[in-house]
Amino acid sequence: MSSKYSKIGLKAGLEIHQQLDTREKLFCSCEPKLFKGEPGFTFIRRLRPTQSELGQVDSAALFEFHKETRILYEANSESACLVEMDEEPPHDLNREAVEICLVASLMMEAEPVDEIHVMRKTVIDGSNTTGFQRTCVVALNGEIDIKGKKVSIQQVSLEEDAARKTGKDGQLIRYRIDRLGIPLIEVTTAPVIYSPEEAEETAFAIGRILRATRRVRRGLGTIRQDVNVSIRDGALIEIKGVQELELVSKVVENEVQRQLTLLEIGEELKKRGVKEADLAEDFVDVTPVFRNTKCKVLAKAIEQNKPVLAVRMRGFAGLLKRELAEGMRFGSELAGIARFWGRVGGIFHTDEMPAYGVTEEELNQLGKLLNKEPMDAVVFVADKPENANDALKAVVERARVALRGVPEETRAANPDGTTMYMRPRPGAARMYPETDVPPIQVTKEYVDELGSRLPELPEQLMKRLMKDYRLNQKLAKQILDSEYLDLFECLAGETKVSSTVIAVTLTETLKALRRDGVNVDAVTDEQFRGMFGLIDSGKTAKESIPEILSWLAGHEEASAKEALKSLGLGMMSRKELEDLVDDVIEKNSEFVELRGKGAFGPLMGIVMKKARGRVKAKLVSEILKERLEDITD
Ligand SMILES: [Zn+2]
Numbered sequence: 001m002s003s004k005y006s007k008i009g010l011k012a013g014l015e016i017h018q019q020l021d022t023r024e025k026l027f028c029s030c031e032p033k034l035f036k037g038e039p040g041f042t043f044i045r046r047l048r049p050t051q052s053e054l055g056q057v058d059s060a061a062l063f064e065f066h067k068e069t070r071i072l073y074e075a076n077s078e079s080a081c082l083v084e085m086d087e088e089p090p091h092d093l094n095r096e097a098v099e100i101c102l103v104a105s106l107m108m109e110a111e112p113v114d115e116i117h118v119m120r121k122t123v124i125d126g127s128n129t130t131g132f133q134r135t136c137v138v139a140l141n142g143e144i145d146i147k148g149k150k151v152s153i154q155q156v157s158l159e160e161d162a163a164r165k166t167g168k169d170g171q172l173i174r175y176r177i178d179r180l181g182i183p184l185i186e187v188t189t190a191p192v193i194y195s196p197e198e199a200e201e202t203a204f205a206i207g208r209i210l211r212a213t214r215r216v217r218r219g220l221g222t223i224r225q226d227v228n229v230s231i232r233d234g235a236l237i238e239i240k241g242v243q244e245l246e247l248v249s250k251v252v253e254n255e256v257q258r259q260l261t262l263l264e265i266g267e268e269l270k271k272r273g274v275k276e277a278d279l280a281e282d283f284v285d286v287t288p289v290f291r292n293t294k295c296k297v298l299a300k301a302i303e304q305n306k307p308v309l310a311v312r313m314r315g316f317a318g319l320l321k322r323e324l325a326e327g328m329r330f331g332s333e334l335a336g337i338a339r340f341w342g343r344v345g346g347i348f349h350t351d352e353m354p355a356y357g358v359t360e361e362e363l364n365q366l367g368k369l370l371n372k373e374p375m376d377a378v379v380f381v382a383d384k385p386e387n388a389n390d391a392l393k394a395v396v397e398r399a400r401v402a403l404r405g406v407p408e409e410t411r412a413a414n415p416d417g418t419t420m421y422m423r424p425r426p427g428a429a430r431m432y433p434e435t436d437v438p439p440i441q442v443t444k445e446y447v448d449e450l451g452s453r454l455p456e457l458p459e460q461l462m463k464r465l466m467k468d469y470r471l472n473q474k475l476a477k478q479i480l481d482s483e484y485l486d487l488f489e490c491l492a493g494e495t496k497v498s499s500t501v502i503a504v505t506l507t508e509t510l511k512a513l514r515r516d517g518v519n520v521d522a523v524t525d526e527q528f529r530g531m532f533g534l535i536d537s538g539k540t541a542k543e544s545i546p547e548i549l550s551w552l553a554g555h556e557e558a559s560a561k562e563a564l565k566s567l568g569l570g571m572m573s574r575k576e577l578e579d580l581v582d583d584v585i586e587k588n589s590e591f592v593e594l595r596g597k598g599a600f601g602p603l604m605g606i607v608m609k610k611a612r613g614r615v616k617a618k619l620v621s622e623i624l625k626e627r628l629e630d631i632t633d
Contacts, residue, residue, distance in 0.1 A: 018217075069173055084180045105138055203245045212455055243413070247417045283388075284311070311380075315375050320352070328418050336421030338394055340421060351377055572611055592628070597628055
């Protein structure tokens with residue numbers, strides 16, 4: 001496997017971001033908690049970087065700026081104050097967050113810096129009300145062991161999380177600032193990862209160490225991975241926002257495949273004799289072709305007086321539909337670029353035609369207007385002239401780059417492990433000092449003291465889970481890789497429910513429920529404790545766990561007791577059970593007559609099925625035996 005990747009010169013690096021579980025935010029005393037429902041207040045800003053900042057903004061950022069986007073920020077008073085609104089300077093750096101970062105750094109054998117300096121990193125997409133993100137390096141030059149290989153950790157930083165995007169209407173973007181300012185640790189590896197599997201193992205190992213601090217937040221979106229991937233003759237591609245560790249290897253694999261196919265396409269174009277000069281910005285208004293079209297998108301655009309602009313792609317026939325990697329086509333790359341630079345909804349191209357109601361006849365006319373030859377493709381788009389023009393310009397530019405191979409860019413990860421064009425890759429990080437926050441000294445005494453009481457490392461934890469709770473190795477590892485280590489230890493300590501049942505619930509059961517679309521992240525520790533308390537005291541059986549959790553996930557404030565009541569999963573009384581047994585015997589009287597005491601097994605099965613989760617098997621067996629004896633004696 002790895003020889004395949006070393007042959008093509010794969011190099012990958014990771015940036016792992018994990019929210020820290022602090023009482024307050026990084027630069028103010030607000031509660032680090034996301035809110036649901038309507039915001040308490042909103043405010044609108046237009047981003048206008050000052051002159052001094054403009055000098056450090058690259059073309060991509062400038063482009064964003066020129067789009068004249070307005071931002072609607074949503075907030076409530078528990079999770080945001082004047083600091084998040086950028087109406088008040090930041091307070092001092094949160095010491096609790098600094099300490100967690102230092103502890104994690106020491107666990108990765110990184111060397112803490114002498115003095116922590118807060119810096120500003122320009123961010124211009126509106127995700128920070130200030131136009132920059134505050135970040136500081138906490139430690140450097142660590143390493144972790146991945147199956148005997150040392151993977152070096154370049155740096156460990158502490159950063160403020162950004163606001164979260166909640167919507168977009170045209171030129172107005174909505175962001176919620178409850179997340180803004182939540183402390184994040186950022187762990188950056190060197191680009192020394194040489195296979196997709198190694199990338200995933202490294203991501204898991206770092207995740208395990210961060211969780212072993214016992215001071216990180218859990219739930220979807222609390223850990224996010226960025227992956228950098230390059231291959232020889234390809235380009236360095238930055239992939240943002242891989243939300244699950246399990247997806248890391250797939251994302252790397254897809255990116256390698258994407259770059260290899262792009263290189264093939266470049267070769268193919270050269271073979272076809274295509275030159276950059278063949279790809280010209282000659283856009284033709286082809287609106288008349290589609291005057292009576294059955295294609296809904298085009299018809300609607302034309303009705304709104306938007307023209308259909310088209311461009312000939314010399315020598316590209318068949319290449320636009322080529323699959324770059326599983327689920328990603330070259331045509332979608334062009335569409336992504338067109339969406340970003342032209343603000344259009346998407347593009348049409350002849351490789352996917354006839355389709356969408358566009359007829360053969362319309363395609364013939366289109367071809368004639370553009371002097372299309374058999375080896376050419378045509379891309380067309382319907383939008384405002386300015387947008388359509390920008391979109392096609394970007395498409396042509398991207399097509400020219402295809403002759404040279406793979407362009408550097410920033411891509412966004414999709415939940416299925418594919419990626420899509422996000423924006424051009426910014427230049428080197430633009431940083432300047434945050435003068436509002438004084439630096440923090442990190443003394444040798446403090447570091448030594450933290451070093452003397454480091455939490456257990458993942459390997460030690462694993463051994464202890466197997467020994468203290470008698471978990472098998474697989475289950476111990478699953479608990480370590482889950483976000484429920486603390487809760488597991490708490491539940492195993494305070495109830496007499498079997499540790500294995502608790503561990504299976506917190507790993508496999510939750511995973512299965514999540515797959516079925518249950519929002520298990522919404523279930524609180526209190527609700528878990530309530531549920532296991534009921535099992536512990538015999539008020540319900542472990543078989544009802546999935547149903548109770550599904551119910552709790554949809555009832556935020558409710559208790560496990562209420563779940564039990566609502567689901568009718570409380571234990572049956574002896575009387576109820578006796579009635580059920582009698583009923584089952586009566587319905588199967590012929591069978592009982594025939595088999596006598598031998599009917600016990602099958603009847604036991606029927607009763608258990610009917611009373612699933614509401615009885616103890618021992619009691620059923622007791623009553624059933626009694627009854628059968630009465631009858632057959
Ligand atoms: Zn605040």
